[in-house]
Amino acid sequence: MPIDRFLFDLLGVGEVNGVYKIAVGTDQADEIRITDPYPWYVEGHGGADILVGKDIGDTVGYASSPEAVRVDLTFVGADGFLGLATGGDATGDRVAAGFSNVVGSEFDDLLTGDGRDTVLAGLAGDDGLAGGGGNDTLAGGLGADSLDGGTGDDRLLGGIGDDILRAGIGNDWLEGGLDNDRMSAGEGNDHLLGGDGDDRLDGGTGDDLISGAAGNDNLVGGDGIDSLDAGAGDDTISGGAGGDRINGDDGIDRINGGAGVDHISGGAGDDFIAGGDDGDFIAGGDGHDLIDGGAGQDFIWGGAGNDVLIGGTERDTLMGGAGDDFIVSNGGNNIISGGDGFDTLDMSQAHDPSDIGPDYYIDIEHFIGSRFDDSIGGNASDNIIDGGLGSDTLTGRGGADTFTFDLADDNFAFRAPQSGSDTITDFSSAEGDRIDLSGIDADAGASGDQAFHFIGGSEFSNSAGELRIFQAQQAASADLDHWMVEADSNGDGIADLIVQVDGHFDSGLSAHDFTL
Template sequence: MAVVNGTAGNDLIHLLGDGVVVPPGYTDIPQATALGDTLNGLGGNDIIHGGGGIDLIDGGIGDDKLVGGNGDDVLTGGAGGDRFEGGSGIDTISYAGATVAVVLNLLSGVGSGGANDSSGDSFIDMENVIGGLGGDTIIGNNVAANVLDGGSGDDELDGLAGNDTLIGGAGDDHLTGGSGADQIDGGAGIDLVDYAGSAAVTINLSAGTASGGDATGDVLSGIENVYGAFLVNDILTGSAGNNLLDGRGGDDVLNGLGGADILRGSDDDDILNGGDGNDVLYGENGADQLDGGTGIDTASYDLRPEAVIVDLAAGTGSGGEAAGDTLVGIENISGSQGADTLAGDAGANTLQGWNGDDVLRGRGGADTLNGGAGIDLVSYWGEATGVTVNLATGTGSGGNAAGDTFAAIENVNGSNGGDTLIGSSGANALSGFGGADVLRGGTGKDMLTGGAGADRFSYVAIADSTVGANADRITDFSHAQGDRIDLSLMDANTGAPGDQAFTFIGNGLYTGVAGQLRFAVTAPGVTTIAGDVDGNGTSDFHIQLTGTIALVAADFVL
């Protein structure tokens, strides 16, 4: 056994005998032995022959040729375009000191990747690889049983054929064993085992077992996530931790067990069981069975543009990727990027509309309703008890609105009871339906519909309904039902201290007195209420009514 260090120049380190031809410019160092040697080329373009035994050969800087000879050798090229020849035995290429990700393929016998230690490398008769500190890409061959060790970094390891050992090490690794009975160890990090191209597989991360297709004989450890085979019927079971299980098409069965899992069925008719924990279930295409199990679980359709209809109380879905879905133990819905209709149940639900003009119905429980982009509606229609919904504060109370919170909601449908509906600073459509409702649009061009019952349309400032095209519209004002327009909180005279009341002057003209309120038919089927709060003889606000209506003082709360 010898430890041999070359020079800073080009060295020939060998156990080849006295007759070896030394290339011009090389230093002849015939000190390798038949035992296990440590041979270091240091600088220069070195040629190092290991001889017999288990040799550790390090070419150092330069374009080196490393020949392992007999024995199970470990060859380290370092920087430069190196040539590795393992010879007999089970030989290993090591990039353990590489700080930049390496790319190498034992099947093709070449390394690549640009400015890294593997760029320009070539190899033959090498079985194993040790990666470096970066996110390495390492591919085995179809002959030997390879040991591929990614080292640190987010590595991609593919064993191809053979009974391979894949070691992810630190980092979030992507591991593909290929055919053969493989030992797959993710190590630290969030690691993924991938069965792309295989026949159907059965994977159980909790037990560490695998069978079927390329998974036959595999033993798994330190694995958090699984990609199944394409378009076949996989059975994927997670662990007590957080898992991602993706069936990738076919009639798959995905079991999350414990942890906060993400289950993706992809195409066809899948069965997704979340188990314990707060899980997210993507049935995707096909008539899927989604069972969240315990925890706060979400059925998600947000990867697709097609609108869906999902009703948690009924446990059914239709439209887009929800077509034919059944839902059990689901608390939350993440809609599609289209115009969805999402309905909760008696519990506390989170309904997320994303893009599109969505309709969200929380039902009972303290619900979180987020419309996302688009013109979105929260609905309490058909419920008997009145609700209070305030879009300006994003809160609800009373009836099934108790405890509800709102974000990115533009429109509200009230219940069949006496509702109080308050808009935001934007354009809102507020509909009271049955009951004696109070509607206040706030600022913005609002559309107010009281529905049946004696409704009150409330205004607190002239900014609530501006002059001209952006005035509010009351669509169903009715004398017979006892509707009234409430201006009692609006100051009719800005030039006087305190809060002054308006004086209704019918359809007469202003006379330059602050606080005058009048009406006129301003277009076919449109009656406009106007008020002058500063006495300059011009209107400071308008409120439009649908229809030709002869208003009287009793129609107002002044």
């Protein structure tokens, strides 16, 4: 029985108790009993062997077996031996108490630990490893392995191949390694690391730390307050219940915070982020992101890139950051900042007038109103203001502003003049303001998209597509001129579009002030 000392590494597990002695049997029926205090690695080879360890970290191994083996340390035979070993070199072996570590063969092995702290190493092949009770270390090695930690604080290492890792009860460490792995945390506060490949990592009921690393991964937080870091790749992330911290990192990620107050960062890439329930803190990061805060009072920052930010019906804070951003306000008294770039605020998606409240906004260049009666004011920049549906009050506040009317406006609806109109409060020809009607087909009965025909102060002549202006009674302020704009699109001689225009004009409102 040759004996030596060596550093033993279970294919990624690391050194097991440092220096080992080795005992190797023959192809006959050997009996190997370990009595000295050193840790041993025992391999019986062929034959029906009797192998007895000391219960202080000894290892029984079948690395040289020509076939797959099955070793079950929980089995209790009639003769009192506590291990079942079958297949290959293990056929006929009786493994007594004292071996807490098992090394399999290069084939498809089944290795089962007992209630002690066990190390199981599958080596090559598609292996099944079950730790049982105790704080176990399971290493799949090469091949598509299945690792089940059981109870205790376990360490599961998938190695190379498409592996399945299940944590069970306890605070466990799961590491997939290379290729496409599937990991589930179970109970306890677990750490899941995907490694290379396209992995699925499912958190359990505890507060889990989940890292996708490389690959296009699917991360699910589950219950508890989890930390999810997707790493590189185009990942899908769901926080689940609890207030989670989520980082999409590189790639085009799809993130859903789920329930709880979540802190979400999209990272680099063009990401899709949904805050879910409750008030979330969301940062899009670099890239052109689409962010929907969902329910709750959310704080959303788009970051760099041309982002789309969507608020809910509660009081949200929406900040576009750098880039040309599109911000949707669905109701509530929101705080909105477009940031750098040419930014759009869209209020047209609000459906319940009870949800509409005054928004506080800065650095917005393009406004789209709601279906209700809005009051919209621009800033000193060159704004584009579209009141949307309803009878709106529009104020440019300096700059060369464009007041836009299109087919979405209900003030263009084949109706009588007394039905109401939009009002522009501070039109200035000198500053370059314009009324844009180019989005309206002036004659719906003709083929193509027809422009309006400007007829000045003349009356309608029952010809479709006519646009007229006239000066009306005194404006709201004595120093402003008051003009009316009317359009007839069906040729019935009745105005279908009405806009009141108050402002300053060198020689009155004229065709120069319109984009038709």
